[in-house]
Amino acid sequence: MKESPILRQEILVCKVGQNDAIVIFRNGSIITTRVSNDNARSARANILIIDEARLVDKNTLNTVLRKFLATPRHPKFLDRPEYANLQEQYQERNKEIYMSSAYFKSSELYEKAKSYTVNFFDETKKYFICGIPYQVSIKEGLLMRSQVEDERSEADYNEILDQMEMECLWFGDTDGGLFKFNDLNQIRRLKNALYPLNFYNESIPVPKVSFQNKRILSVDIALMASNKSKKNDATAIYINDALRATDVTYQANFVFGQTFEGKTTDEVGLIVMRYFYEYQCTDLVLDTAGSGLGVYDFIIKDQYDPETGKVYKALTAKNNQEMAERCKVKDANKVVWSVKANTAFNNEIAILLRNGIKNGRINFLIQEIGIDEILAKNYKPYKRLLPKQQDEIKMSYAETTMAVYELIKLKHFVKNGQISVVEPSGFRKDRYSSIAYNFWCMRQLELELKPKNNGVDSLLNKLTIRRGTYGKKLI
Secondary structure (H helix, E strand, O other): OOOOHHHHHHEEEEEEOOOOEEEEEOOOOEEEOOOOOHHHOOOOOOEEEEEOHHHOOHHHHHHHHHHHOOOOEOOHHHHOHHHHHHHHHHOEOOEEEEEOOOOEOOOHHHHHHHHHHHHHOOOOOOOOOOOOOHHHHHHOOOOOHHHHHHHHOOOOOOHHHHHHHHOOOOEOOOOOOOOOHHHHHHOEEEOOOOOOHHHOOOOOOOOOOOOOOEEEEEEEOOOOOOOOOOOOOOEEEEEEEEEEEEOOEEEEEEEEEEEEOOOOHHHHHHHHHHHHHHOOOOEEEEEOOOHHHHHHHHHOOOEEEOOOOEEEOOEEEOOOHHHHOOOOOOOOEEEEEEEOOOHHHHHHHHHHHHHHHHOOOEEEEOOOOOOHHHHHHHOHHHHHOOHHHHHHHOHHHHHHHHHHHHHHHOEEEEEOOEEEEEOOOOOOOHHHHHHHHHHHHHHHHHHHHOOOOOOHHHHHHHOOOOOOOOOOOOO
C-alpha cells in the first residue's frame, strides 16, 4: 500500500491496531478481524481465514465462525436484466482458509487435515491442502539457512516443537508413553500464573496463600550446562498452589515454572530460598541425593540474599530425621520434604502423577499463544512493558507447554513390577521430575489431613462399659 498510489486511492479506511483492525475499500469490499469466541456472532463474510487454526475450538469454529459464510458474494451487475442468464456462471462460492503450523495427531485440526487430504483427490469436490516447510522460505530468500542451523545448535532446542512449527510434521503420542497429549491438553485450564518476582512490588504484591491452602515449591536439580555436543538436564522449579478441595484433599494448580542451566550449588540454593520466602511457599520438596545434597546443605543455614537485601532463615527436613540432623540451626523452618529417587520412589511418583492427570486432580496453565488479553486485564502495567518483559511474564505458560512436550515424549518400562520412566536420547525429563515430586508432596500433605486411627483400644475406651469381676454381670 505504501508503494502504490493507485491502491491507496481505492482504500477509504485503513486501521491496523491490536483491538481495531479493518480495511474498507471504496468499491464496498471489507477486510476485518474478529476474535475466535462467542462474541464474534452475527459477523458475515465471503472469505473466512482462520489463522493459528490449531488453537481454535471446534465448537466455536462450527457454531460461530463458519456461520459467517451465510450468503455468497453477489456482484450488483448480476441484477441487471441483460446479465440475468449469467447468474449461475458468475455466482461465487464462499471460501474458508485454515492457516496453522502442524500440531499433535490427537488434535481436532489433524482430523480436518486428513479429511481435506481425502477430498483434495476427489475431482468432484473443491478442496485444497498443502504444507510449506522451512526449506521453501530458504529457497525464496525469506529465511537464512545459517539461522536455522544456529537455532538447532542451541542448548534449549526442542526437536518436537521445531518439527511441528518448521517442517509441517504432525506429532503423535510416543509408543510406550505413560502420558497422553489429550489428557494433558484437557487439564490446561489455569489462566492466572505467578509472575517472575521482579514484576511484583508494594502496589502489586505476590498473591497470598490462605491458611487452609498450600503453596508447594519443587526443585529438580542439575548443575551442568548443555553444549552443542551434549544436552544435559536443567534445574527445573515449579510452584503448585494446592487449593483445599475437600476435608481430606487438595487440587493441584501449577502456576509457576522455570528452568535454568549452569548454576553452581550455592546459586541454586539461593534461588530456592528466595523463591520459597518471596512467593510465600509453605512446603519445599527436592531430591537430596547427588547434586541435591549440596543444595540442601546450603539452605539449612541462614543465608543473605544480595538481590533482595534480606536474610532468609534456614530450611530443614520435616520427613527425614537423618537429613534434619544435618541442620545445626535450632529454629530452622521445618518445611523440606527430602526425597531419594530410588526405584520404588520413581515408581510411586509416576503412578501418582499419571492418575492425577487422568482424574483431573491437576491443573496446568493455558497455552501462551493468545494470552495477551488475559495478562493485560490481570496485570495492569502489561501493555506498557517492553516485548522482552512481556515474554518474561509469559514464562510460566511457555514452560508448561515445554513440560507437556516433555511428558508425552517420555517412555516407560516395567521391571519386577516397578515402572521406570526414561527419556529418549537427546531429550530431558527434568520438568517431569519436578512436577512429579511436587504432586507427591501434595499427596503426603493430604495424608496429614486424614483423621488419625488410634486402633481398637481407643474405640473401646469411648464405650460406656466397664469390665466386671468374675461371677458378676457386665454393667
